[in-house]
Amino acid sequence: MVDLVLLAFIGAIAAMGLKRPFLWVLLYIYVDIVAPQKIGWGVITSISLSLLVFVAAFLGYLVLDDKKGSRFAWRQGLIAALLAWCAITTLGADFPDSAWAKWDWVWKSLVFAAFLPLTLRTRLRLEAAALVMVLSAASIIIPAGIKTLLGGGGYGQLASLVTDNSGLYEGSTLSTVAIAMIPLIVWVARHSTIFPKSVWTRAFAAALIFAALLVPIGTQTRTGLLCIAVLAMVMLRQVRHRFLYAGGAALALAAALPFLPASYTERMSTIADHEADQSASTRVAVWMWTMDYVQRNPLGGGFDAFLGNSFTYDTRTTVDEGGSRAVEYSEVTEQGRAFHSAYFEVLGEQGFPGILIWLALQLTGLWQMETLRRRFAGSGNPDDLRWRALATALQHGQLVYLVGAMFIGVAYQPFMFMLLGLQIALWSLMRGRLRAAGAARAKPWLASRRGRAGEGAPA
Structure with missing residues (x-):
């Protein structure tokens, strides 16, 4: 029965994609995050679902989609360079069998991240991709939060939709992504035009954020606790009343402590030593x-x-x-112990060339989002402020991920590479507005210079 429901849903979206091929891109986002082939028990488990939808998304764009407005940004070139270097190191890997097994999913993660911005050529498409990412991850986070509330969980024991220890279903990875996704959840709830703002959308967003905060408790991962602390700090940048926010956060923490499982607090105590x-x-x-x-x-x-x-x-x-x-x-x-850090994962696997490319991709994303934040900060245009808020959400989510990645091997995590794809698409879409904002800021400066030049001219 589960297989039939999942296949019916996927088939319906695939059929609608014949008229709107961009839906196949959204379908791949869903399939890659949720991995429905792991949820089912029968025929769906024998289908190469991810590869089929991956091919459909590309062919739909190449053959059926309108490519007007598609742009290739230089950060996509960085992703392509990382992909090429990973291919070279895989050919000469120390452990070829294991390396090729990892290559089977890494290449799709990198290729799709470079491809995604080409399809997000309009603001509505960008918003739709962000919404599908949130809802897809929510389908894993919500069951994990419910099980945590019901007393389930434990380190390596909290099973969400399936009993699996890979992808988003791995405890530390799920904790990191759940917290990193919170800024994007807030943006979708406040600024989405696909779902009209109402008490229901706000209630769902609040419940989803609560579930996301419960995930690190249910998984009992120290990484998740650090991610929560980082998110709390970066959010100080955008709240109006910082002292009230800090006080409220402290009170919430004090109120939550008595309800935390003893096994959780005991495990968190090992962070310091x-x-x-x-x-x-x-x-x-x-x-x-x-x-x-x-x-x-x-x-x-x-x-x-x-x-x-x-x-x-x-x-x-x-x-x-x-x-x-x-x-x-x-x-x-x-x-034979894993790297337990994305930074050391890339360094050990791809050497100095790979880590330099990976860090350049991450740091330039932070810089671009900060540029958008500052350029649109003084704008009176609600549309500018809306996209400034998205830049803030994507930057904060990336910062949380980069801190969490210090302690878990998620260097090529598909969800986070999709987030980088959203950053690239947003930057490309906002280039015209950036130029306009820069010109507006330059006008008073040019006028003052001309005035001083006029005052100094001979009468």
Whole structure:
């Protein structure tokens, strides 16, 4: 029954795409985020659904769609350069079988991120893509939030739609994306023209934000807690009453603490001391190994190069001994442990060329969104302020992701690369407005210069 419902929904959207091929792009966003082929039990699990919709989205754009207004931006060139370098390192990977398995999904993530801005040639399409991203991720976040409220969850135990540990269904990844998505949820609720603003849309957005905040508690991931802290800090930039906001956040935290599971607070307490937690100690040891590895292999070792690591480190535990506490040290040997950081993931797999391209792609996105924020800050045009708010949401979501990515291997996470695609599309669509805003700012300065020049001219 589940398979029939999912296939009927996908088939209906695919049929409508014959008239509006852009719907196939939105359908791929849904399929790539939700992975409905994992939800079903029968025929849908045997279909290469992601690849079929991926091909349909491209063919629909190339053959059926109107390409007027499509632009290729230089940040798309950075994505293409990263894709090309990943292909080169995969050909010479230390562990070819594992590397090609990862390449099977990474290339689609990068290609679609470069392709997406070409299809978002109008503001309505940009808004539609943002809405579908929010609703698709919401279909995973809402069940996770409900299960957390009902007392389910635990580290590595919270299952949302399916029992899976990959993509958005992995606990730390879901926690990071859920918090990073909150600014986009707020923007959709406040500025969407697809769904009219009403008490129902605001209530749904509030409930979805609450569910997103519950995800790090249900998954018991330290990364999620850090992401919440970062989001709280960056939101200070846009709230009117900062002291009231800070006070309200502190009160909300104090009120929530008694209701948090003891297992959650106990796990969060290990943030301050990585030696007291084997998982955190492993991360640090892997990072040190990666630094040594890349010195010997500056061009990287290809996908999953971590399989070659081996290291030994000490952990510290405190035990009770008849009313007194004693500290015990133990030696742990690990091998083949994952990078546990997007930064070290790219560095170890793609070497110095790859990390430079990846960082350039991320940092230029922050810069472009900040440029839009500042140029439209003083505008009296509601439309300018609307897109300024989207630039802010995309920047804040990216900042949350970049902090969360310090502790989990999500360097090529499809949802976040889609977010970069939205950034590129927004920048391309706003270039005309940027020029107009720059000219408006320059007029008073030019007038003052001409005035001074006139005053200094001989009578």
